[in-house]
Amino acid sequence: MRDLHFKTKTHQAWAGIVSTVDRGNFVFVHIRSSKTGKELNNYKLPADLAEQVEKIKSYSALVAYAKANQITDSASDAHRGSDSSSVPSCPAPALTPAKSSEQERGILFVEVDTVGRGKDTEIIEISVVDNTENVLFHSRVRPSKPYKDVPMGEPSFAEIWQGLSNAIGRADIAFYNADFTKRYILQSIAKAFDTPKPEHFYTLFPYNKVICVGERYKEFNNYRLGYFCNYGLQHINSACGQSGLFWKDVSNSPSGNAIKSARLWKYLDHKAVA
Incomplete structure (x- = not known):
């Protein structure tokens, strides 16, 4: 070595x-x-x-x-x-590159619920959903300190980390709002393992392609409405509604939002082909 x-x-x-x-x-x-x-x-x-x-x-x-x-x-x-x-081990980065899972429709959609603000924000619920809307992983998470109306009897982020990373593996990871969700995961890792916040998301998933569904929809929506439009990131419910997608059958939980994100991604794929 x-x-x-x-x-x-x-x-x-x-x-x-x-x-x-x-x-x-x-x-x-x-x-x-x-x-x-x-x-x-x-x-x-x-x-x-x-x-x-x-x-x-x-x-x-x-x-x-x-x-x-x-x-x-x-x-x-x-x-x-x-x-x-x-407490499960925090795994080392993957040793070999991921397969081209996007072509195989192996993208995984990850969404979270959080508590706190700014640098104190941490995850209290997380879900991983595949492209067929199957929930591959879901867990509530105990925050590092008590918050009002947040249960403290759930497993810590360190305790669920191994199961979460195993569920994701080396697949492509899709978030509706990638910048925010990646930061929350890094902050939760730092609190869970009592270490400085990793500088980059690829420190933990170096070979996983990261996709922002919300940014892709924003580009599509601005193009659809006209070249001079510059609308920001829509709420996921608004994006689904504007696209004519049925979304009220699922909740606004991480699992529900991951399912909406999967539906929106498939809609954008269809429009790209069409």
């Missing part, structure tokens, strides 16, 4: 193979402050994860992966009890 070096304005990280007489080889991740040089954290990972670690492309992804997959001492395991195994 080649050594990895990442540096941000506040932190820097090194990862490489370390050999010891008593414990053999392992991947060692060392974190220190960029400003003071002070050592902040060290993580030991199993040596068989070296190939996956080597594929990581950013500081934030390295830290998240190290925290989720570190080797703990038996004393630490005894102290943590069953809690240490209850």
Whole structure:
């Protein structure tokens, strides 16, 4: 494994193979402050994860992966009890490129519900729907702090992350409003794994094509109404209504909105062919 070096304005990280007489080889991740040089954290990972670690492309992804997959001492395991195994690992980026899933109509539609504002916004519900409107994944999510009328008995984002990432795999990912939803996912990852927010969405899904259904509809709608029109992103219900699509049979939940997004995408595909 080649050594990895990442540096941000506040932190820097090194990862490489370390050999010891008593414990053999392992991947060692060392974190220190960029400003003071002070050592902040060290993580030991199993040596068989070296190939996956080597594929990581950013500081934030390295830290998240190290925290989720570190080797703990038996004393630490005894102290943590069953809690240490209850949180799924944050997976490394996919090792091979995705197939051309768009041509196979394998696009997945992802929508979320959130709580909080600005940098404090986090996901409290998320759904993944395929092109035939089947719900492949759905979960409510416990926020990192209490909010009025938000249940706190749901699993955390860290606990649902493995199931979510497995459901998405390497398929193309479609959001109605991609910029917002990607940011909310990154913020939720940061809170769940106690790590700086990943700099880019492709840190987590580097080979997944990301599609913005709302932007595609906006371009189609402005072209349809005239070259000089410049309407912004419509609400998903308005976009479906303007397109003559039936949408009132599904709720305004993440699952319902993902289904609407799938219908709108198929409508735009039909118009493009026509």
